[in-house]
Amino acid sequence: MSGIKTQISNDVKDAMRSKDKDRLAALRLILAAFKQKEVDERIELSDEQSISILNKMAKQHRDSIEQFGQANRDDLIKKEQLELDIIESYLPEKLSEEEVNLLIDEAISETGANSVKDMGKVIGLLKGKLQGQADMGEVSRLIRGKLGS
Structure with a gap:
């Protein structure tokens, strides 16, 4: 199991213990994306592949936030932004x-x-x-x- 996947699995357990439902849902979403890729390609994900999936998810969330902004859906923007923040917390630091x-x-x-x-x-x-x-x-x-x- 990749280091990122292990960290997220541990964070799922912590979120369950602290009853943080929003964080738990976002973490499970990430793990589901990892599992989908592993099942589709019959592989064990490396950290590089995990980062690639997280980048793709972050891009999708940014696009959703933009679309919800155009539709004036502040409730959905908050949810997407929370998930985006959680996803980005597992990505490497961006270069200047x-x-x-x-x-x-x-x-x-x-x-x-x-x-x-x-x-x-x-x-x-x-x-x-x-x-x-x-x-x-x-x-x-x-x-x-x-x-x-």
Whole structure:
């Protein structure tokens, strides 16, 4: 069992003991997503795969919060925000934009990229390093800005 999954399982027990129903529901939602992936692919999740699932869940919750905001559903926004906060508590610390830019510059010089056509090489090199620590859409935008100029 991955370290993240073990931590969440222990936190489920703590939430049950403290009768924190909202936290318990969010943690069970995370464990259900992990279990679904394990059953679908007949694998034992690694921490990297767990982080990938948590990132996907966080993105879905952010999208839901945005949609509920447009529909003026404050009750649902609170619920989604609580779940998002719990999910994000298990994700690695995000890198600052300066740190991301430094890694991008290193990757560009390492790959010898000099145009937007070489962007795939740079992203391929960075994807493993930045997984869970930066929004890859934002990273892509930054790379395009550096290579496009």
